[in-house]
Amino acid sequence: MSRPSLSMGKRPSAAAATVSRRVSAGARAVRAAAGMNRRAASARERAALLLFAAAVAALSAVAWPLVPFAAGLLPDSLPVERLLWGAGLAAVAVGAWKTWRGRKGPVWLGWLVLGAWGAAAAAVAGTAAVAWLLLGSPGLDAPERLSPADLDAIATRAFAVVAGLGAVAALVISYRRQRLTEADVAREDTRLFTERFTAASAQLGDERPAVCLAGVHALAHLADDAPTRALRQMCVDVLCAYLRMPYDPEPGPLPGGASRERREEHRRRSREFAALREVRHTVLRVIGDRLREATAWRGHHFDFTGAVFDGGDLSGARFTGGRVDFSGAHFAAGTVSFSGAVFAGSRVSFRGAVFSGGTVDFTRAVFSAGEVSFGQAEFSGSRVDLGGARFSEGVADFTGARVTAGRLCFGSGAPASGTPPKGLREAAAAAPDVVRLPLEWMSAAEH
Numbered sequence: 001m002s003r004p005s006l007s008m009g010k011r012p013s014a015a016a017a018t019v020s021r022r023v024s025a026g027a028r029a030v031r032a033a034a035g036m037n038r039r040a041a042s043a044r045e046r047a048a049l050l051l052f053a054a055a056v057a058a059l060s061a062v063a064w065p066l067v068p069f070a071a072g073l074l075p076d077s078l079p080v081e082r083l084l085w086g087a088g089l090a091a092v093a094v095g096a097w098k099t100w101r102g103r104k105g106p107v108w109l110g111w112l113v114l115g116a117w118g119a120a121a122a123a124v125a126g127t128a129a130v131a132w133l134l135l136g137s138p139g140l141d142a143p144e145r146l147s148p149a150d151l152d153a154i155a156t157r158a159f160a161v162v163a164g165l166g167a168v169a170a171l172v173i174s175y176r177r178q179r180l181t182e183a184d185v186a187r188e189d190t191r192l193f194t195e196r197f198t199a200a201s202a203q204l205g206d207e208r209p210a211v212c213l214a215g216v217h218a219l220a221h222l223a224d225d226a227p228t229r230a231l232r233q234m235c236v237d238v239l240c241a242y243l244r245m246p247y248d249p250e251p252g253p254l255p256g257g258a259s260r261e262r263r264e265e266h267r268r269r270s271r272e273f274a275a276l277r278e279v280r281h282t283v284l285r286v287i288g289d290r291l292r293e294a295t296a297w298r299g300h301h302f303d304f305t306g307a308v309f310d311g312g313d314l315s316g317a318r319f320t321g322g323r324v325d326f327s328g329a330h331f332a333a334g335t336v337s338f339s340g341a342v343f344a345g346s347r348v349s350f351r352g353a354v355f356s357g358g359t360v361d362f363t364r365a366v367f368s369a370g371e372v373s374f375g376q377a378e379f380s381g382s383r384v385d386l387g388g389a390r391f392s393e394g395v396a397d398f399t400g401a402r403v404t405a406g407r408l409c410f411g412s413g414a415p416a417s418g419t420p421p422k423g424l425r426e427a428a429a430a431a432p433d434v435v436r437l438p439l440e441w442m443s444a445a446e447h
Helices: 008-031 033-062 066-073 080-102 109-134 148-204 209-225 229-244 260-292 424-430 439-446
Strands: 323-325 335-337 342-349 359-361 366-373 378-385 402-409
Touching: 109 148, 148 209, 148 229, 209 229, 209 260, 229 260, 402 424
Parallel strands: 323 342, 335 359, 342 366, 359 378, 378 402
Antiparallel strands: none
């Protein structure tokens, strides 16, 4: 299978171009981070409101006998129906006003204070009305004249009302100040993330391998610290994009009698290749380390479409969500280890991948949920070892896989167990010398 190649001398410029495109996309995503944080906060507020409503509904159901009792306390002359209609229309008006204000930007502080005063007055009036009803709706006797003690009581209550309104206003102002402070902190976090992301991406696109390695680790730590899922995904995308860049194969041995210039050139290319391979293997190792532990990296999307693999360690990784795409990838040399990996909820695709050399190790892997597709994959030289793997029904699919050379082994050491993947028996029938199935699966196929 022919693949695009890139000479080692041109690799840094391609890396810089790819990383530059990723940085531009990342910058746009970072600029939207503050808005995403606000939307996330709104989602939390809506969830809290729904939880509150559910709690009120549950409490009402438990305390339902109190409703007829309270209704019996209402005087016959009280226009209950009109009051309920008024309360409903008031709620609709408040909702419409909030929707309109939400499109106009932040609410003026004065409106917030007035609204808080109105809510406080309504709460006090409601409490007084309930108390009046529970006391049997006693009549109010207007005094003929006010004594000095009555005037003093009125003044005292007036001062209490003013103090209460001032306290409510102070609470509103404090709440508004807290929200502004949180917004400033979010903007500062976004600015710092942007600076770190730009620096790490520039390192990854550097010509010097040591600087590239530093960029890999910097991006990984930046993803660990990302405040939102979208920003973490952006860091993951840059790391995966580095692996998708055109990648030259390892320089072959020189023919006998090669000139000194050719030997020097071969030595230089070999060193450059080894350095670049170390960076690529480090990217895979960093991803594997995060997926082995219960980190926030799980559930993200990993796009390895068309990447060339000549080694890498993803052993023990847990693919429990998101998409992992190896479509069209080329496993050309070395050992790529998925040993002990768990596929439990992700959509993993090896569709159209080419296994032409080296070893791909799936020993003791667990295919328990999600989708793992090897459809249309080409097994033409690699040793793909799935000994000891466990398959649940309907998870793995080998429909349309082409097996011509190499070894596709399900029975070395401890045999694979569970339900045979879909399409595997057809592939084994087409190349019985290449595909090795467990005896249990072969017996089931014969019957």
